[in-house]
Amino acid sequence: MSQKYSRRDFIKTGAAMGTASLMGQGRGLLAGIPRAAAASIGIMRVVSSGNGIRAVDKAMEILKNNGDPLDAVIAGVNIVEDDPNDMSVGYGGLPNEEGEVELDASVMYGPTHTSGAVAAIKNIKNPSKVAKLVMDRTNHCLLVGKGALKFALAHGFKKENLLTDKAREAWLRWKETLSDRDNWLPAQIKKLPEELQLLMMTHGTINCIAIDAQGRLAGVTTTSGLSWKLPGRVGDSPIIGAGLYVDNNIGAAGSTGLGEANIRTCASFQVVNFMGQGMSPEQACLKTLEKISEKAKLSPPSLKLLNAVGLPSFGLNFYALNKKGEFGAACMWSGSKYAVHDGQKSELKECAFLHKSKA
Numbered sequence: 001m002s003q004k005y006s007r008r009d010f011i012k013t014g015a016a017m018g019t020a021s022l023m024g025q026g027r028g029l030l031a032g033i034p035r036a037a038a039a040s041i042g043i044m045r046v047v048s049s050g051n052g053i054r055a056v057d058k059a060m061e062i063l064k065n066n067g068d069p070l071d072a073v074i075a076g077v078n079i080v081e082d083d084p085n086d087m088s089v090g091y092g093g094l095p096n097e098e099g100e101v102e103l104d105a106s107v108m109y110g111p112t113h114t115s116g117a118v119a120a121i122k123n124i125k126n127p128s129k130v131a132k133l134v135m136d137r138t139n140h141c142l143l144v145g146k147g148a149l150k151f152a153l154a155h156g157f158k159k160e161n162l163l164t165d166k167a168r169e170a171w172l173r174w175k176e177t178l179s180d181r182d183n184w185l186p187a188q189i190k191k192l193p194e195e196l197q198l199l200m201m202t203h204g205t206i207n208c209i210a211i212d213a214q215g216r217l218a219g220v221t222t223t224s225g226l227s228w229k230l231p232g233r234v235g236d237s238p239i240i241g242a243g244l245y246v247d248n249n250i251g252a253a254g255s256t257g258l259g260e261a262n263i264r265t266c267a268s269f270q271v272v273n274f275m276g277q278g279m280s281p282e283q284a285c286l287k288t289l290e291k292i293s294e295k296a297k298l299s300p301p302s303l304k305l306l307n308a309v310g311l312p313s314f315g316l317n318f319y320a321l322n323k324k325g326e327f328g329a330a331c332m333w334s335g336s337k338y339a340v341h342d343g344q345k346s347e348l349k350e351c352a353f354l355h356k357s358k359a
């Protein structure tokens with residue numbers, strides 16, 4: 001599925017797809033397949049970000065046992081939320097600037113077009129499960145901070161300390177080296193372990209989207225967001241239309257990477273819309289990145305969204321799956337992978353990319 005594009009190739013392909021999509025719409029087809037038939041072809045697929053190979057395996061196991069696709073993707077990402085070694089999600093996630101772990105998550109279920117999300121929730125290691133409860137047990141879409149925590153406790157979740165020693169030490173190192181005009185003194189360590197070298201802001205997330213044999217689409221995105229963020233900062237992951245979007249007639253899309261760049265363009269919604277116009281999942285992801293890249297050029301220099309040659313300075317990835325079970329992913333800068341289970345096997349694949357990273 002993965003393909004490398006130069007910008008010029010992509011613009012050409014995009015133009016061609018634009019024409020094809022109009023034709024597809026006119027015939028009431030979804031990229032050549034009538035919608036009713038597409039839902040009954042029995043295809044099962046699970047797609048996730050590059051840290052999601054265990055997630056796609058778990059989710060596919062559940063789909064094969066006739067499980068619900070939303071339960072399947074949530075069970076998949078729970079493995080990563082529970083894993084202290086993934087420092088971008090759930091337990092062990094990197095904390096905010098005050099050393100507190102704040103998590104964001106959203107879920108969306110295609111058949112009912114409903115969603116749930118929590119943002120800046122503390123002390124609950126599986127925010128994706130709480131997001132599902134927001135969807136099922138409230139008539140709201142998003143709960144934040146203390147309200148989200150109270151809601152989780154009301155449903156029997158237990159408060160846990162999510163800050164592992166590894167994440168705490170990484171945070172401490174960052175804090176101690178922020179300035180030489182404060183009272184913090186970094187430890188004199190000659191060779192730092194890799195996890196203590198995270199002095200820059202880092203990020204990471206898991207997104208997982210699936211279609212089951214009945215054509216039901218669902219998705220989840222869960223994250224600890226940007227490391228060292230301002231307390232209360234909410235990224236794209238819990239924002240429906242940004243970090244996740246599902247339209248059961250078309251497909252699903254999710255994202256990882258700089259949330260602010262995503263939120264400003266409602267980008268997962270864009271990806272799904274582009275698929276609805278007839279683009280392949282990969283083309284829809286690339287076209288969305290192209291738009292984001294263009295918009296970044298309008299940003300004031302203070303936001304530092306552009307590098308020295310005027311291209312986006314940030315990473316952003318999209319993962320997409322359509323109603324036919326076709327999937328694809330693309331990243332702003334080359335070098336990312338995504339995970340997929342096609343019903344036979346799981347594997348990591350190269351994402352297509354908009355800009356080529358220097359080797």
Ligand code: ASP
Pocket residue numbers: 202203204205223224225226234235236237255256257258259260
């Ligand atoms: N999208 C996440 C956020 O901005 C971070 C990431 O995926 O890298 O919170």
